[in-house]
Amino acid sequence: MRRALLLGGVLALATMVDGAWLSRLPLPAAPDLLLVLVVALGVRRGVAQGAVAGAAAGYLRDLVAGGPVGVYVLVYLVVGAAAGSVMASLDVDHPTGPLVIAGAATVLGTAVGAGVVLAAGLGPLPWSPLAWQLTAGATMNALLVRPAEAALRWAERVGQRRYPARALRFRGVR
Amino acid sequence: MASTVHRTTLTRMHDGRRRWLVVGVLLLGALALLTSQVRRPDRRVVGPLGTLVLSVLAPVQGVLARGADAVARFWQLYTEIGRLRAENTRLREEVQRLSGEVGRLREQAQATQRLERLLAFRQQLPGRALGARVIGRDSRAWFAVLLVDRGARDGVRRNDPVVAAEGLVGRVLTVTSGSAQVLLISDPRSAVGVILQQSREAGVVEGQGQRLLRLKYVSREREIPLGETVVTSGHGGLYPRGIPVGTVVSVVREQAALYQEALIRPSVRLDHVEEVLILVEGSPDR
Numbered sequence: 001m002r003r004a005l006l007l008g009g010v011l012a013l014a015t016m017v018d019g020a021w022l023s024r025l026p027l028p029a030a031p032d033l034l035l036v037l038v039v040a041l042g043v044r045r046g047v048a049q050g051a052v053a054g055a056a057a058g059y060l061r062d063l064v065a066g067g068p069v070g071v072y073v074l075v076y077l078v079v080g081a082a083a084g085s086v087m088a089s090l091d092v093d094h095p096t097g098p099l100v101i102a103g104a105a106t107v108l109g110t111a112v113g114a115g116v117v118l119a120a121g122l123g124p125l126p127w128s129p130l131a132w133q134l135t136a137g138a139t140m141n142a143l144l145v146r147p148a149e150a151a152l153r154w155a156e157r158v159g160q161r162r163y164p165a166r167a168l169r170f171r172g173v174r
Numbered sequence: 175m176a177s178t179v180h181r182t183t184l185t186r187m188h189d190g191r192r193r194w195l196v197v198g199v200l201l202l203g204a205l206a207l208l209t210s211q212v213r214r215p216d217r218r219v220v221g222p223l224g225t226l227v228l229s230v231l232a233p234v235q236g237v238l239a240r241g242a243d244a245v246a247r248f249w250q251l252y253t254e255i256g257r258l259r260a261e262n263t264r265l266r267e268e269v270q271r272l273s274g275e276v277g278r279l280r281e282q283a284q285a286t287q288r289l290e291r292l293l294a295f296r297q298q299l300p301g302r303a304l305g306a307r308v309i310g311r312d313s314r315a316w317f318a319v320l321l322v323d324r325g326a327r328d329g330v331r332r333n334d335p336v337v338a339a340e341g342l343v344g345r346v347l348t349v350t351s352g353s354a355q356v357l358l359i360s361d362p363r364s365a366v367g368v369i370l371q372q373s374r375e376a377g378v379v380e381g382q383g384q385r386l387l388r389l390k391y392v393s394r395e396r397e398i399p400l401g402e403t404v405v406t407s408g409h410g411g412l413y414p415r416g417i418p419v420g421t422v423v424s425v426v427r428e429q430a431a432l433y434q435e436a437l438i439r440p441s442v443r444l445d446h447v448e449e450v451l452i453l454v455e456g457s458p459d460r
Contacts, residue, residue, distance in 0.1 A: 016231060020238035024246070048193040055200050063224050064231065068217045070208025077204055081197045120212045 003159030008056060010155045011037060014148075015060040029133045031140035032106070034061055036148040038076045039105040042083030043090065044152070054080025068122065075113045079105050099142040106138040288449055291339035299337070300414055301455035304328055306336075308448050309353070318361035318381060318444065320344070324452055325352040333412055335453045341418035341441030342366065342406060343450050354452070358444050359419065360387060367409040368419050370402050379404060379419055379438055385445075387420060389436040398425045398436050414453065 014033045023030045034057045042050025057080075058073035065072065083105060091097050110130070116122075211217055220228065289305075296303045310321035324330050326349045334346040336356045344364060347357040357364055364381040368389065377392040392398060402422045408415030420438035427434045 012227075012231060016235040016238050020235050021242045024242055046193065048196040051197040051200050055204060058204070059224075060227065060231070063220060063228050064235070066218070068208060068211035069220065069224065070204055070211050073204040074201070074208060077197075077200055084193075116208070120208060122212070122217070 003156060006155040006159045007041070007053065007152070010151055011053070011057045012060055014151075015057070015064055018061070019064050027136070027140060029136035029140055031144050032109070032137065033144055033148065034058075035076065035079060035105055035109050036102060036141050036144045037152065038080040039083040039101055040145065040148050040152055042080040043087050043101060045084065046087060047081050047084035050080030050082075050084030051077050052080075054078070068120070071113065071116050071120070071122070074116050075109050078112045079109045082108055099145060102142040102145045103138040106141050107134060110134050110137070285448070288339065292449055292451060295337070295339040296451055299417075299451070299453060301453055302329075303337075303451040304330065304454050306330075306354075306450050306452050308450065318344075318358035318364075318383065319347060320356040320358060320447070320450075322354050322356055322450060322452070323352070325350050325354050327351045329454045330354045330452055331454070335413045335417070336450050337417055337453065338442045338447050338450050340443075341420070342413065343442050343444065343447060345412060346452065356450070359440060360384065360444050366413060366419060367407040368404045369407045370398065370422075371405050372399070372402055376407055376409070377404075377433075385439075386423065387438040387440060389422070389438050391433045392436065394427070394432070394434050398422055398434060400425065403441075404438055 011034065014037050018030075018033050022033055025031075038050065038054045038057050041053040045053070054076035055073050058071075058076035059069065061072040061076070062069040083101065086101075090101065110133075114130070211219060292305065296305075304324055306322035306324040308320050309323045312319055320343075322336075330346055330349050332346055332349055334354075336343040336345060342359055344356045344358040344361070347355045349355075358381065359366055359379065360381040360383065362381050362383050366379045367376070368379045369376045370392070373396050375392050375396060375398070377389050379387045379389050382388055389398075389404060400422055404419045404422065406413040406415060406417040406419060418441040420440040422436045423439045424437045425434060426436065
């Protein structure tokens with residue numbers, strides 16, 4: 001439970017960092033920290049947890065983004081599940097492994113998002129810059145893979161730590 | 175043993191199905207959520223949970239955004255400083271270049287003025303005059319000698335008179351093929367036969383190694399007025415007649431002396447002269 005809360009906190013923090021910082025960087029395409037976290041969780045934890053993490057991340061992103069709630073839920077859910085489904089066939093510790101996964105996840109996320117927007121009739125898609133944004137976004141996301149993994153490892157480590165109740169009581173008495 | 179393996183395989187399959195079931199349920203839920211949203215007029219309903227989450231996230235995001243603003247402002251300032259520094263360097267270089275250009279043009283204008291005066295003076299001189307540029311002088315000022323860029327191959331000979339637009343400079347001391355040394359009238363080795371322009375009294379102007387010259391051997395019969403112009407007399411054969419030498423700035427009359435003397439300020443600023451004329455013809459004897 002504690003680990004789930006911590007991971008939720010990490011996702012919430014990533015949502016805010018995405019909105020407040022990364023989206024404002026003067027880059028060709030903004031990196032998608034949430035997508036990278038979802039992919040990392042999916043690869044490490046499998047299909048179900050990847051999907052759950054994706055749904056949670058998507059919900060947070062939908063709330064902050066201001067669009068119809070459900071678009072990012074679908075996108076990240078599919079990406080998280082897909083990342084989880086390929087975990088057995090990938091060597092995630094290979095130096096280029098995470099980069100390839102991040103690139104593939106960016107392409108998949110963009111494709112799913114475009115499909116959802118078109119299917120739901122949410123508006124026209126800017127096709128011309130899409131390819132460029134896809135390439136630049138994949139590169140940016142690949143750069144974020146290692147920091148995202150580090151953040152997740154930290155959350156999991158902190159989530160598994162046990163605190164002796166006696167020490168807490170002692171501190172409480174003082 | 176076989177039944178254990180069979181049971182394990184079944185368990186794995188069951189787990190796999192359960193995972194995909196979770197994914198399927200989530201997908202259905204997401205689709206249902208999206209469908210319900212899209213049907214609304216605003217295409218967005220956040221709901222109580224969303225409102226709660228947003229109310230928690232928004233302040234934190236505000237703090238992060240303010241931090242980002244501060245960083246952005248700092249970065250903007252930093253880049254602006256860098257840009258200003260580069261522009262400042264460029265402008266300094268531009269100012270230096272333009273200052274050099276102004277100095278060069280000013281120098282050119284002054285040289286033109288000097289040459290114009292020299293040319294006008296040249297028209298009044300007898301014989302052929304050769305323009306020469308001063309290319310050196312003794313830095314210690316022990317000797318009042320100039321080096322000019324004309325020599326024997328230009329027709330310059332020893333003892334040729336050297337003048338500037340304002341008056342007499344000196345005479346050629348030594349000649350090489352491409353240059354000549356000019357002994358200035360301020361050198362102690364120099365002596366020039368002169369007359370006072372108004373009184374027509376004759377005398378000799380000698381150099382003292384200083385800025386002022388000394389006028390000697392002037393008859394005591396008439397007083398030398400201050401400010402009187404002294405010109406070459408043409409006696410002695412070195413210098414043509416009538417070239418300004420200087421003006422009287424003070425007179426020395428000693429009781430027991432046979433002659434009176436005076437201090438003369440040269441017409442030409444000998445320490446600043448840059449272009450001269452060498453009278454290569456018309457000076458009768460060398």
